[in-house]
Amino acid sequence: MKSLKRNKILGLIVFITLLINCGGKDDSVSIPPSIEELSLSYIRLDDQSLFNNPTIKLGTQIFIGFNKAVNPTSTAFLFTQGSINAPFVIKQGESNTELILTPNNALEEGVSYTLTITNSFIANDGSTYNGSSFPFKIESIPLTIENATVDGANLELSTPNQDIALLPKFKFTFSHPVTETELQSNLQFSPSTNFTISQIDANTIEVIPSTALTYWKNYQLKINSSLGATVGRDFNTSTYDLFTIHDLIDKFPIISDEELLTKIQKETFKYFWELGHPISGMALERNTSSNVVTTGGTGFGLMAMIVAAERGFITRAEAINRWQTIVGFLETADRFHGVWPHWLNGNTGVVQPFSAQDDGADLVETAFLIQGLLAVREYLNDNDVQEAAIIDKITQLWEEVEWTWFTKGDEDVLYWHWSPNHGWDINLKIQGHNETQIIYVLAAASPTYPIDADVYTNGYTSNGSFKNGNSYYNYNLPVGPNKGGPLFFSHYSYLALDPRNLQDAYVNYWTQNVNHSKINYSYCVDNPENYIGYSAQCWGLTASDNHEGYSAHSPTNDKGVITPTAAISALPYAPDESMEAIKYFYYKIGDRILGDYGFIDAFNPTEEWYATSYLAIDQGPQIVMIENYRTQLLWNLFMQIDEVQNGLDNLGFTY
Template structure:
């Protein structure tokens, strides 16, 4: 049982590292907004289950005593995650795909995902503020990436999910994705806000050409999930998930806006785990659904017209995941108080988008568990449950076989003696951005100063909580 390993988690005395995030620069002054806003059913994330993934069997990993401080452990994952986005990008200035970033490493050679690019653009801000790269290096990478995005094939301003990293052309006959385009645009707006100048001008152009009403099912007043030239539209964002950013971006558009109706139309099903706090949950109960939009948008202190506080909702969801893991400790080898946060990730049988915890679906039977735990689950909730997330990070850091070139590998399963050998862009991304926000709110400070985000939140009816 996981609890047998608890005695290995020893607190180190290591020197505390100074927070790497400094003031974000001259382009983060909050603009005037239409209303006061605080600056403070089954979606799958970026990689399909059918995509190649390494599933190597390995000897059981024995934890070793942790001699690093929490700050040192955070610094380890922060730098390693940044290195993934910096190093696994197309850096050939003559290539049509300059700046595109791999979906995963080392698997799926030659395939980039636009969601990974969105996280990677935002990672440039972390790189500058932490001193990993110079501002000039980051500006050059951001500008070149936006130039690539301007040239790529689009459908009404939306991007194909997976593309060839060298050519920028559609790969795997993948779909045009509303949510992955939204993740990309969050990164585009982030670097525009941070760097200003030509980067900001190009970011504005890329964002303002997106035809949001085109991706909306006007009859149901719900955004579609995907479009392919061969089959047309498919799926609806009809249940709560990671798509909050979609509504904010669409409402904030000065060129093709969508009003608040779709935001107030999707199903808000309330559930709870045990005696925990009730909250609006996602279909599979995957933890990433409570994290992704929050990586850029700081919902703290805000409520919508129905009184929903999405930040507190994610706190309750993260707490439910932790409580569930504690309850499952006697049943599973991996899952427990030091290994928690079930979310879409690689597993022993390939990529699995159904990993999650209750509540799920309408009857708590929609999530899937096989004792696989991804480090990104708990790390991505560090702004919601800092103590529990740091406890998990200490444990993960004690597992030498879980650590690689780019920090923690995607997942592990002690019941199967299985350890992922890939890292995935969206999982490294949510870890990186949330760690930066935990340190000093870096990404939140940049994004909450952006007029698009402020306008979108105001138009959706968000106000300061009383």
Template sequence: MPEETDESLLERIAHGAFGYFVEQYNAATGLIADSSDPGDPCSIAAVGFALSCYPIGVERGWMPRAEAIARTLAALRFFANSEQSHHPDATGYKGFYRHFIDIQTGKPAWRSEVSLIDTTLLLAGMLVASVYFDGADAQEAEIRATVDALYRRMDWEWACDNQPTARQGWRPKGGFLHYGWDGYDEATILYILGLASPTHPLPANTFDAWTHTYQWEEIYGYTHLYAGPLFIHHFSQAWIDFRGIRDAFMREKKCDYAENTRRATLMQIEYARRNPHGFVGYSEKCWGLSASRGVGFQTREVERRLRHFLGYSARGAPYGPDDGTIAPCEMLASLPFTSERCLESLRHMLATFPEVLVDGRLASGFNPTLPGKGPGGWVANGHLGLDQGIVVMMIENYRTGLTWSLMKRCPYVVGGLRRAGFSGGWLSEAK
């Protein structure tokens, strides 16, 4: 039997990941569950990924356009009609939303905060929908109008709380959380969309203030803007093509954020090759430290060595934390930046640890150091919406650049990038 082609393998995995949003969906509200665990609430960021993936599903023939429109409208109508107030049971405040909400009622779940970054990822998905559904009929026009109205009611200036950078979140009783979006992280898209607001934008100096908290390092010979977990490098770039465009920081470093992600990925590969902590399975073909599920917070003796394991954590290299858990979805999220290494590693992982891929869907984490039912050792049960979303989007960006192309047509994205000081590349010709 001939070996499966790269195209066929990626199609199978992307289609399998897309199926998460078909399954973990509430038809009444349009909301998406945070995970496939029974009874889990909605993650608003997962809704953002779903809204971004529906156009991919339409273009790939996985979902009829009419169904994608209906799902998109259900979510948009829910957020448009949800309560925005100080009330502890409100879905949101000042145009932003609680991180986790009940998938049927929209009431806050898990005592979650009003989250700036998760609302931003939701907004990013809404903007994808507003560009893709450009038809003249009433439903597609409603999508565009509703997205614009939801964007306009977001008060980004309030979200700074008179601080140099945006705050991370807010609670009705405690007010703003005592920390902001400082240091390089997944908030790039937050600042860009916040600066682009047509009504209540972030102050103009917030992006510059944020970049002054960056940490530029040389690790294993790779000079780059450091962030340990891979998802930090991937999330904003799932929506925005940073190839060839630079802000003031990257102009000084003669780099761009896409190239930075390539270097960060290669640094992680080198870390896995060196394997300083002696974890089973790590190699230049098996890597991927990021936010993922884990064994659980415990200490166990494995082959006469005490190992400290984590639950859901943002793992990173080389400074940790690292407990031997690999996030296979983040390996695929690096496809647009290090495609040959990713494809080679994907095939090695599937050949060596086949239980990591079931029905075309990658696990949210596995740890070969801890013995399990197969060579992959411990393998996470269930799936996470954010993991599956990044797989769908980055495979498509690698294959066709669909989401990047859509966002290049979004005037808010173009305007936000320019206000943040980006120039060059495709941005020079954007309208």
């Protein structure tokens, strides 16, 4: 009982003691607080952090921030360059928590350094630092070209530099010193060209070719990456594409514009006359086609022969004899429902496949041929026995074309191809707006197999959905694809079909063709792809050969290829712009592009490519459209044909 009582008393004493210690207060007793550890807030070289940043740009001072006040004590810091101690000065920063360490010797690119803060470093309040090291390497700044000029103008890396003088003065300013000797061994011209180098200052060097460059030629100036190794820095190869100025000296004596137009017609006509196939008399597809003759191109050639007879390039008798040969050959050549293929063998008249499935009728090429045949028929004199016989044969060939067959029997659209071996497998509808409008006009004009107006409306115009209506370079384009497409769209159908007052329910075709031509011209002047040679004098995009093969060139398919027939055949639509191009092609670059049969098919100065080819479908329109501009000869002949007028009336045209 006494033991229990004693335990209670002891427990009470402990409780009272705890109560005093926990809740009581004794102002005479001071208990020191714990001291916060000294730590880094930041460490950086200039404005670049050294925390986990082993490679940084060149700087001058290291800024070290702490969480509490410190004094600059250099003995607690080590700064090494590699394994060698590097001297430094340390001082107080902008606040009492910052120190600034400045190396006595400037830091160097490509060199490794280490800053160590030892554990002997103590804050003003006596707290200690655990110690740490911060290794870093100064990156080597690459050598760059800060400024590159030629005769004071900036040199561009990404696009060709045009109109370079024949003795240009290049100047290169580098980011770091480069000697003329260092540059000499790392600079090259292509094609190989000798040059002299002069030091302007430590960073700037002038380069001048030792001999004059060649007119209108591509060069390449390259400063190789090996220059970097020479000066001990990285350097990326810098390549400048250069294109020299054009020789603006006239290559031929100046003649009047009328004489020039005649000369071009006469020289171009040689393609159809001198290269006409010896058996069939028809036009070769191209000058290298051997025995492959073209039906559409021959149609263009037939009209060119009318011009040649009128201009006196050949006699009327010579023209009549050639037409007699061609018409006689066409009578016996392969036809399918009255329609010729794209190509024929000029010796035998047998179809030459244009492609694997295109070994039969080609309605479009046939229409181009018929257009020419009807123009010849209208030109001939039915009071002459020989000429009357040709007239009769042309009429027979014209009336044997089964236009309605190419609606597949009952569709409201014409189809381009049919083959006895593949039927309608190509399945290509003839729909506009493009070069094919003449097909529908002739099909509606046929006295034997005429199509209904609905075939034109639903087929060619797609009930008006062939409309465009957008403006390009401030020219409204009524119908057709974006920016008008290749210029042959405005040529092939209108070699004989007069577009001056031609209008259907949707569009005036003179407006269409004029604006199409002006858009093509304006695009070339604008030259958004920065091709060499494009200008207000050198323009024209249409189908032709190119440096890669063959393509329908246009503002939306621009490969840097100028095709002379494009601008020349646009003469009726854009007489000022076309005449400027004709004079430029002849006088300024005729030594490059004028050959045995007129102007070559195409050229691409950017690629230094000049065709050796001539194509019937590109040579023919030049002769015919120049004549339509001068005398409207073909337009007048064709538009007075009764069947043509009936066809236009049947389709609801005004003209």
